[in-house]
Amino acid sequence: MTELTDQLNKAESQRHWPAFLSLGFDKGEAKTRMHRMQFLGPLRVQRPFYPEGEVCHVYLLHPPGGLVSGDDLNIQLTCEPGSKVLVTTPSAGKIYRADSNGIAQKQRVDIEVTDSQCEWLPMETIVFDGAHGRLSTHINLYGQAQFFGLDVFCLGRPKSNLPFASGSVEQRLALYHDDVPLLLERQFLAADDPLISAISGFNGNLVSGTLVAFGLADPEQAVEQLHSLLQQQAMTTLSVTCRLNVLVVRYLGACSEQAQTQLRACWQQLRPLMNGTPACVPRIWNT
Amino acid sequence: MNTQALLSLLHLTSPSLPIGAFAYSQGLESAVEMGWVNSEESLHEWLSPILSHAQANLDIPLLKRLYTAWQADDLAQVQYWQQVLLANRETRELLQEEQKLGLTFYRLLGSLGIGLPVQAREFSYLVLFAKACVHYGIDIHGCCSAWLWAWLENQVAAACKTVPLGQTSAQKVLLAMMPEIEQAIEHGLAVHDENIGMTLPAFAMASAWHETQYSRLFRS
Numbered sequence A: 001m002t003e004l005t006d007q008l009n010k011a012e013s014q015r016h017w018p019a020f021l022s023l024g025f026d027k028g029e030a031k032t033r034m035h036r037m038q039f040l041g042p043l044r045v046q047r048p049f050y051p052e053g054e055v056c057h058v059y060l061l062h063p064p065g066g067l068v069s070g071d072d073l074n075i076q077l078t079c080e081p082g083s084k085v086l087v088t089t090p091s092a093g094k095i096y097r098a099d100s101n102g103i104a105q106k107q108r109v110d111i112e113v114t115d116s117q118c119e120w121l122p123m124e125t126i127v128f129d130g131a132h133g134r135l136s137t138h139i140n141l142y143g144q145a146q147f148f149g150l151d152v153f154c155l156g157r158p159k160s161n162l163p164f165a166s167g168s169v170e171q172r173l174a175l176y177h178d179d180v181p182l183l184l185e186r187q188f189l190a191a192d193d194p195l196i197s198a199i200s201g202f203n204g205n206l207v208s209g210t211l212v213a214f215g216l217a218d219p220e221q222a223v224e225q226l227h228s229l230l231q232q233q234a235m236t237t238l239s240v241t242c243r244l245n246v247l248v249v250r251y252l253g254a255c256s257e258q259a260q261t262q263l264r265a266c267w268q269q270l271r272p273l274m275n276g277t278p279a280c281v282p283r284i285w286n287t
Numbered sequence B: 001m002n003t004q005a006l007l008s009l010l011h012l013t014s015p016s017l018p019i020g021a022f023a024y025s026q027g028l029e030s031a032v033e034m035g036w037v038n039s040e041e042s043l044h045e046w047l048s049p050i051l052s053h054a055q056a057n058l059d060i061p062l063l064k065r066l067y068t069a070w071q072a073d074d075l076a077q078v079q080y081w082q083q084v085l086l087a088n089r090e091t092r093e094l095l096q097e098e099q100k101l102g103l104t105f106y107r108l109l110g111s112l113g114i115g116l117p118v119q120a121r122e123f124s125y126l127v128l129f130a131k132a133c134v135h136y137g138i139d140i141h142g143c144c145s146a147w148l149w150a151w152l153e154n155q156v157a158a159a160c161k162t163v164p165l166g167q168t169s170a171q172k173v174l175l176a177m178m179p180e181i182e183q184a185i186e187h188g189l190a191v192h193d194e195n196i197g198m199t200l201p202a203f204a205m206a207s208a209w210h211e212t213q214y215s216r217l218f219r220s
Helices: A002-013 A219-232 A256-275 B003-012 B028-033 B040-057 B059-071 B075-088 B092-111 B118-122 B125-135 B140-162 B167-189 B201-210
Strands: A017-027 A032-040 A056-061 A071-079 A084-088 A093-095 A105-114 A117-120 A125-127 A132-142 A146-155 A168-177 A180-190 A207-214 A238-243 A246-253
Touching: A017 A056, A032 A056, A071 A084, A071 A117, A093 A105, A105 A117, A105 A146, A117 A256, A125 A132, A132 A146, A146 A168, A146 A256, A168 A207, A180 A207, A180 A246, A180 B075, A207 A256, A219 A238, A219 A246, A219 A256, A238 A256, A238 B092, A238 B201, A246 A256, A246 B201, B003 B125, B003 B140, B028 B140, B028 B201, B040 B059, B040 B140, B040 B167, B040 B201, B059 B075, B059 B125, B059 B140, B059 B167, B075 B092, B075 B125, B092 B118, B092 B125, B092 B201, B125 B140, B140 B167
Parallel strands: A017 A071, A056 A084, A071 A105, A084 A117, A093 A125, A105 A132, A117 A146, A125 A146, A132 A168
Antiparallel strands: A017 A032, A146 A207, A168 A180, A207 A246, A238 A246
C-alpha cells in the first residue's frame, strides 16, 4: 500500500502537461499572412481578422482558462520582415493554486520580430493564492523592428479580498535588440513577502503592469506627450521613462481594470507616433 | 587585506572622491516628495528592500562576475556583464548615473595611472569599480562592502538634505543597516546566473517621477 502511494506521489510529482503554440507571420500582397500555426495541447488561435486592413489581429485562446500544477505553456510568435501583427487574449490568464506537491506552473512567451511590427497586448494574469507561477516573456527584436508589449499582473484577487498568503511567483521580461539586452526585469515574490507591503517594493499594491515600446522615431518626444496625458488625467499610478531607446510605462495600483485602461490609453497615444496609424482597439476589449 | 589595499579601498569609496556620486538621490527625493519617506524609520523602510532585494540580486552578483572577468583579463565577459547591468537599470536617471559616474571614474583611474583597455571609456561605474578593486588587490568581500557602504552613506546624506533628517538619526540608520549589508553580500555572492536581477516597482516609479520632479536638489 505504501509502495502504491509512493508510486502515485512520484507520478504526481513528475506531472508535466506541455502546451505549445507557434505562430508565424509574413507579408502578403495586401495584408499580413499567418503562414504558420502549430499547436500541441489546449492552446488555440481564432481565425485572424483584419479590422484595419493590413494588420493581422489574432486572439489567443487557452480554453482551460488557467494553469494548474504541471502546466507548461509555450507560446512562440515569429514576425517576418514587413509583417504587422497584433495579438491579444479574450480573457485573463489565471495561475491557480498549486497542488500539495507545489509543482510549478510555467508560461513562456517567445517573440521574434525582424524588420516588422508586433503588438503583444494580452489581458492580465491573475496569480491565485497558493500558486507556484513561473512566467517569462522573451522578446528578440532585429533590425527595424517596432514593438509594443503590455503585461498586467494581479496578485491574488484584490476585489475578493484573497491575499497572497502561500506559494510564490516569478515574472521575467527580457527585451533584446540585435542580440543586445536592452531591458531585463525580474520579479519574485514568495508567500507573505515583506516586499508586498514595503514602500519601495509594491507599497501595499497587488496590481502591477508594464507597457514597453521600442522603435519610436523620437522616444523623448513620446515621453513628453505621455507626461502631458498623465498630468491632465492626474494619473498617480503611472510612471514613464525611456532608457536605451525602450520606453517603459509602469503601473502600480489596486485595480486591474484601471491598470488596463491607463496602460491602453498610453498605447493609444503612442501608436500613431510609432507607425503613423491610430490605434485600432481590438473589439474583444469592449466586451 | 593588507594596509595598502585597505587604504586604496577607503580612498575609492571616500565621499570626497571627485566623481560627483553625491549628486544623485536615486528616487529618494521623489519618495520624500510623495510623503513616503519622512522620518528615520521610513528611511530605513525605504532603503532596506533596495539593499536586500535589488542590490543583493543585481549589484553584488555582477560585482563578483566582473571582478573575476577583470582578474582573467576577459574583456568579452566584462562587456557581456556590462550589457546585463545596463539592461537592468530601470530608468533613464539610474542608467545615466551609472554611465556618467563611469566616465568620471574612468578619467580618475586614468589620472591615477591605472592601465585600462581602450573599450573602458564606454564602461559604467560598477564595471570600473570592480576593475579598480582588482588593480589594488582588494578582495571581493571588501569590494562588495565598499560598494554597498558608499551607496548607503550617499542615500543617508541625501535624506539629511531632503527629509530633512538630523545627524543623529542619520547615524542610527547607517548603523542599523550594517548587518543588512553583510546579509546582502552573503546572499548576492551565491546568486546563480539565471536569478540575477530584481525590480522593485515603487522604487523604479519614484526614480522615473524624479526625472520630471518640479523642484529638486539632486540630478536626474
